[in-house]
Amino acid sequence: MGTFWSIFIILLVVLNIAGCIWLLWWTSKRRPGEPETTGHVWDGDIREYNKPLPRWWINLFYITIVFTVGYLIWYPGAGSFAGTSGWTSAKEHAADRAVAEAKIMAALAPFEGQPIDVLARNPQAVEHGRSVFAANCATCHGSDARGARGFPNLADGSWQWGRDPQAVLTSILDGRQAAMPPFAAVLGSDRAVLETGVYVQSLSGQPVDPALAAAGKPRFANVCAACHGAEGKGNPALGAPDLTDDVWLYGGDFDAIRTAIVKGRAGAMPAHEPLIGETRARLAGAWVWSLSHGDASTAGSGTAP
Structure with missing residues (x-):
C-alpha cells in the first residue's frame, strides 16, 4: 500500500472514531432550551419525552470505541500499520494449509514412491x-x-x-x-x-x-x-x-x-x-x-x- 493511501485510511479511521465520540457526547446530555417532549402525543395523554440516552447505554458505546482502538493497535487495520501482534491473513492461511497438508500426506503415505x-x-x-x-x-x-x-x-x-x-x-x-x-x-x-x-x-x-x-x-x-x-x-x-x-x-x-x-x-x-x-x-x-x-x-x- 502506498504512503498516500495509508495516511488517507488512517485519517479516515481517526475521523470516524472521533466523530463517534463527539456524537455520543453530544447526545448524552440535555442542552438548555430544549423542549421537555418531542410534541408527539398518543391516546390523549401519552407523550414522547425528549431525553438523552441512558448513561449505561452511552457507556456501552464508549466501551466499543475503546475495543476498536485496541483492535486497531493489535491487528493490522490502520493503513500500512502491521499491528503489534504480527498477525496476517497470509500467515494464518499458511498455518492452516500446513495442518491440512500434514493430514493429507499422512493419508497418502502408504502410496509414496x-x-x-x-x-x-x-x-x-x-x-x-x-x-x-x-x-x-x-x-x-x-x-x-x-x-x-x-x-x-x-x-x-x-x-x-x-x-x-x-x-x-x-x-x-x-x-x-x-x-x-x-x-x-x-x-x-x-x-x-x-x-x-x-x-x-x-x-x-x-x-x-x-x-x-x-x-x-x-x-x-x-x-x-x-x-x-x-x-x-x-x-x-x-x-x-x-x-x-x-x-x-x-x-x-x-x-x-x-x-x-x-x-x-x-x-x-x-x-x-x-x-x-x-x-x-x-x-x-x-x-x-x-x-x-x-x-x-x-x-x-x-x-x-
Missing part, C-alpha cells in the same frame, strides 16, 4: 488418483480424461510421449513442451503444402488423390521425417505424434493438417510436481493408467468410463 502401474492395481489408490485428477487436470483433459481439441485423450492407447509408466509420470511431474515449427517457408509454395498435407492424410488411410499424395511423399521425407519418422509413426522421445493412426490432437481433416504445416503447433503442459507433489502425481498417473489398461477393475468410479 510406488510405480503408477502398481498403484493402478490398488482400487483405493485409483480412487484417490481420480480425485487428484479432477482437482488439477480435468480443466484441460476433461473430467473423463478424454481430452478435447488440442488436449490429448488420456483414456485411449495412443501416447505421444510414450506409454510406459515412467514416461507418464514424467509428463505429470515435469510437464511437456511439444513444439512444431511452421514449415510453409521451408516447403516453398502452397502447392508443396497441399501435396505434403494430402500425403499426411494418406498415412492414416484417408481417401486422397493418389497423385497429390505421391508428390507429397518425398517432401515429407525431406522435411517431416526427421521428427515423425520415415513411415510417419512418430517419435515419443520428441513428442512427435504417430500420423498413421486415427488419433489427431488438432484434427485430421485437411484444413487442420494444413494449418499445422503452415503455422506450426505449440502445445505445453505445465509441470505439476511443484503444484501437487510427487505422491499425488503418482496417484493421478495411476488413475490415468487404469483408464487404458483396466488394472483397477474393482475401483468403482475410478475405472474407465
Whole structure:
C-alpha cells in the first residue's frame, strides 16, 4: 500500500472514531432550551419525552470505541500499520494449509514412491488418483480424461510421449513442451503444402488423390521425417505424434493438417510436481493408467468410463 493511501485510511479511521465520540457526547446530555417532549402525543395523554440516552447505554458505546482502538493497535487495520501482534491473513492461511497438508500426506503415505502401474492395481489408490485428477487436470483433459481439441485423450492407447509408466509420470511431474515449427517457408509454395498435407492424410488411410499424395511423399521425407519418422509413426522421445493412426490432437481433416504445416503447433503442459507433489502425481498417473489398461477393475468410479 502506498504512503498516500495509508495516511488517507488512517485519517479516515481517526475521523470516524472521533466523530463517534463527539456524537455520543453530544447526545448524552440535555442542552438548555430544549423542549421537555418531542410534541408527539398518543391516546390523549401519552407523550414522547425528549431525553438523552441512558448513561449505561452511552457507556456501552464508549466501551466499543475503546475495543476498536485496541483492535486497531493489535491487528493490522490502520493503513500500512502491521499491528503489534504480527498477525496476517497470509500467515494464518499458511498455518492452516500446513495442518491440512500434514493430514493429507499422512493419508497418502502408504502410496509414496510406488510405480503408477502398481498403484493402478490398488482400487483405493485409483480412487484417490481420480480425485487428484479432477482437482488439477480435468480443466484441460476433461473430467473423463478424454481430452478435447488440442488436449490429448488420456483414456485411449495412443501416447505421444510414450506409454510406459515412467514416461507418464514424467509428463505429470515435469510437464511437456511439444513444439512444431511452421514449415510453409521451408516447403516453398502452397502447392508443396497441399501435396505434403494430402500425403499426411494418406498415412492414416484417408481417401486422397493418389497423385497429390505421391508428390507429397518425398517432401515429407525431406522435411517431416526427421521428427515423425520415415513411415510417419512418430517419435515419443520428441513428442512427435504417430500420423498413421486415427488419433489427431488438432484434427485430421485437411484444413487442420494444413494449418499445422503452415503455422506450426505449440502445445505445453505445465509441470505439476511443484503444484501437487510427487505422491499425488503418482496417484493421478495411476488413475490415468487404469483408464487404458483396466488394472483397477474393482475401483468403482475410478475405472474407465
